[in-house]
Amino acid sequence: MIASFLLSYPLAGLLKRIPDAQPWKKNAFIIGASLFYIVGLFDLWDGLRTLLYSAAGTYAIAYYVDGSLMPWIGFIFLMGHMSISHIYRQILDDAQVVDITGAQMVLVMKLSSFCWNIHDGRLPQEQLSDAQKYSAIAEFPSIINYLGYVLFFPSLFAGPSFEYVDYRRWLDTTLFEIPPGTDPAKVPPTRKKRKIPRSGTPAAKKAAIGLFWIFAFLKLGSWFTTDFVLSD
Numbered sequence: 001m002i003a004s005f006l007l008s009y010p011l012a013g014l015l016k017r018i019p020d021a022q023p024w025k026k027n028a029f030i031i032g033a034s035l036f037y038i039v040g041l042f043d044l045w046d047g048l049r050t051l052l053y054s055a056a057g058t059y060a061i062a063y064y065v066d067g068s069l070m071p072w073i074g075f076i077f078l079m080g081h082m083s084i085s086h087i088y089r090q091i092l093d094d095a096q097v098v099d100i101t102g103a104q105m106v107l108v109m110k111l112s113s114f115c116w117n118i119h120d121g122r123l124p125q126e127q128l129s130d131a132q133k134y135s136a137i138a139e140f141p142s143i144i145n146y147l148g149y150v151l152f153f154p155s156l157f158a159g160p161s162f163e164y165v166d167y168r169r170w171l172d173t174t175l176f177e178i179p180p181g182t183d184p185a186k187v188p189p190t191r192k193k194r195k196i197p198r199s200g201t202p203a204a205k206k207a208a209i210g211l212f213w214i215f216a217f218l219k220l221g222s223w224f225t226t227d228f229v230l231s232d
Helices: 002-016 023-041 045-064 070-092 101-121 130-135 143-150 164-171 200-223 226-230
Strands: none
Touching: 002 023, 002 200, 023 045, 023 143, 023 164, 045 070, 045 101, 045 143, 070 101, 101 130, 101 143, 101 164, 130 164, 143 164
16 A cells, blocks of 8 residues: 555656646546556455446436535435445454545545535526635536546545546646746746646655655554553
């Protein structure tokens, strides 16, 4: 699992180098990387089906169901499906097995918000707050954009969750547009004519901090075991 997290860094470096004008290649790379994680590293064929059931069910609910109950129907579907997975995991009771429930919990957050964003996109603008206006989805996403959002490999197993609008704006690079009048000295550096800023240094810092906490967790966890915590 730790190796899969670290592998996300070079894979994200490759992803970042896909041309800005070819978002379908970004989606294809993301989907391929996640499939490699799920079935190549962990052999979770059942887990892959679980994620696809949640994703397909939510897509159908958001597409075909209209009205104020749609987000609640999506939420109940996602929570019910995840509950089945958690009950099965508890019955199995094997701490050494890597299962799909971590990724499924992230997906519940992402797809619940997706349903609300679709719902907000169908309402008049004057009924929405500024936050809702930003995240509302007025145009239903294509299947490949949706799958790229669902299977975004850097946050597949542990999150964080994020809004679909942020994924779409990252995909078409509008996320990196510089507001008019911005001081040129404060504009983040980019390579050649790319819009995506250079990010190797902050990514390396995050990796170092993450590795420190992983090491601390493993070391302290071996000292302060469950039996120790529950003892006198």
